[in-house]
Amino acid sequence: MSTTGFGPSDPRSSTDPSDPPGPDKNDSSSDDFGLMDPESGVKRGLKTRHLSMMALAGIIGPGLLIGSGGALANGGPASLLIGFGVIGIIAFSIMQSLGELTTLYPSGGAFTALGDRFVDKAFGVAIGWNYFIIWFAVLANEYNALCSIFVFWSDAIPLWGYFLIFWFAFTAFQLxxxxxxxxAEFWLALMKLVGLVAFFIFSIVYAAGGIKGQETPLGFRYWHDPGAFNGNGFRGVATVFVFCSTFYAGVESVAVAATETKNPRVAVPLAIRQVFWRILFIYLGSAFFFGLTCPANAPELVTAHAKALQSPMTIAIQNAGWEGGVHLINAFICVTCISACNASIYIGSRTLLFMGQDGKAPKILGWTDKRGVPIPAILFTNMCGALSMMNISTGAGKAYGYIVNLSGVSTFLVWGSIAFIHIRFRKAWAVQGMSEADLPFKSMFYPWNAYFGLAANILLVFVQGWTNLAPFDAAGFVDAYILLPLFVVIYLGYKWWNKTKFWRPHEVDLLSGRRRDVDEDREAARGGIDTKQQPWWKRLGKNF
Known part of the structure; x- marks a missing residue:
């Protein structure tokens, strides 16, 4: 069951906010300090450093390393940088909204439950299923890339054979x-950061002419030939938006993990702040150096027979004179694939878990064992990864394109919904006489950032399929826009069948669903240590 209430009649909304904050083991609120979440049954096992690294470099898979090649070929280096920059600004705006909501209500179901609470349960259902679409599409793409890498190394085992091996391995690990x-995600994310730093350093040396045997510095040669926009203008920029939204998908996953975090009041705000550095360093840094060192008209970007050869990183290293660099990049992409598959199964299964417990999905998906592991949700999510076998019949390139479009459009729909939920929350907060000073995390630039996030995502939902209109591509048009009517059908169908209520601001339950940190109990027992008064190196150490 979700921890959220749906109206003032909810008995949990009778909690007196004037009650003392200290732990009372004889009171039901003592569940706040337990390692098992009493509502969802999951274990609060994620540390602050886990959530921080997930926000900084988690969920980054081969899409960034390989998919950027397709975006670069379609739009050119300037389009790639613009696409990453614009989507980055939108992502930062959405994360500010999500940080304010999730820090206050770190409940099961994340923004799907928040949609129930502040808008309408039917709205939460539509968000939840769209969010799951993102992750089964992303998971299928990661399996596709991972299996293709191993086929490149050795084709003694067929593609489907590698898929079965990895399917059972990831299932066992998730359990x-x-x-x-x-x-695992902490150390894999750290390896991704080290790998990207190494490539950035290589790019600077390469552009400056520091590679042995290099006659002239590379500089910004590829920005002039084949050109900053690769001759495609705005059409290329519009195409890049879909790719970039797919790469950014996952920055909001800290909200899904909040329920399983020991100290959400500390971990969630810290993770939200890490997203800024993720956008600046990983996404914008990658876009800049990919466009700097790889020509947008490189034929390998679209015709390579192996996944790693489609990566701008591989092409840059080979152009610099190291033909065997493909194996190094393959290994690096393999690490990102393992991390992304691991994270996709986690996020997708938790999304199903909370929907199953709240009547948005089959009840069996909401079951957890005594260790807090949602076994049915994990198995169902991982089975959806079999969509990756599309590339056996359609070809890896076409399969990747279909999956990118689905996950990209879903990302815009979910992000726009988060901004709308935040606006509704603030309206209810003000109408019910609550003070902004009582918010544990305050969104920057509210209300402008929330309205900007809502408007930008609505615009991108319609713009992202623009290239299919002239000349008209029926298959591409359906793939780009099919999720729009699906969102409406799910919302209206569930609302009609279950007669759900669209909450007015004064009816919204603002009291239930809050939670204190697990380690607050320990700090209270030791006299309530104020970490703000500790030296900075001790405060830093608590994050790890």
Whole structure:
């Protein structure tokens, strides 16, 4: 069951906010300090450093390293940088809204439950299923890339054989529990950061002419030939938006993980702030250096027979004179694939878990074992990864294109919904006489950032399929826009069938669903240590 209430009649809304904040083990609020979430049954096993690294470099898979090649070929280096920059601004805006909401209500279901609470349960259902579409599409793409890499190394085992091997391996690992997932994602994310830093350093040396045997510095040669926009103008920029939204998908996943975090009041705001550095360093940095060192008209970007050869990183290293660099990039992409598959199964399964517990999905998907592991949701999510086998019949390139469009449009729909939920929350907060000073995390530039996030995502939902209109491409048009009517059908169908209520601001439950940190109990027992008064190196250490 979700921890959220749906109106003032909810008995949990009777909690007196004037009650003392200290832990009372004889009171039901003592569940706030337990390692098992009493509502969802999941274990609070993620540490602050786990969530921080997830926000900084988690969920980054081969889409960034490989998919950027397709975006670069379609739009050119300037389009790639513009696309990453614009989507980055939107992502930052959405994360500010999500940070304010999730820090106050770190409940199961994340923004799907928040949609129930502040808008309408039917709205939460539509968001939840669209969010799941993102992750089964992303998971299929990561399986596609991972299996293709191993086929490139050795085709002794067919593509479907590699898929089965990895399917069972990831299933077994996910069943170990959330603590194992968090620890693995921490170290895999750290390896991704090290790999990107190494490539950035190589790019600077290469552009400056520091490679042995290089006659002239590379400089910004590829911005002049084949050109900053690769001759495609705005059409190229519009195409890049879809790719970039797919790469950014996952920055909002900290909200899904909040329920399984020990100290959400500390971890969630810190993770939200890390997203700024993720946008600046990883996305904009990658876009800049990919466009700097790889020509947009490189034929390998669209015709390569192996996944790694489609990466701008591989082309740059080979152009610099190291033909064997493909194997190094393959290994690096393999690490990102493992991380992305791991994270996609986690996020998709938790989305199904909370929907199953709240009547938005089959009830069996909401079951957890005594260790807090949602076994049915994990198995169902991972089975959706079989969509990656589309590339056996359609070709890897076409399969990747179909999947990118689905996950990209879903990202815009979910992000726009988060901004709308935030606006509705603030309206209810003001109408019910609550003070902004009581918010544990305040969104920057409210209300401008929330309205900007809503308007920008609505615009991008319609713009992203623009290239299919002239000349008209029926298959591409359907792929680009099919999720729009699906969102409306899910919302109206669930609302009609279940007679759900669209909440007015004064009816919204603002009190239930809040939670204190697990470690607050320990701090209270030691006299309530104020970490703000500690030296900075001790405060930093608490994050790890």
């Amino acid at each position: 170990l529990g959330v603590a194992s997932f968090g620890e």
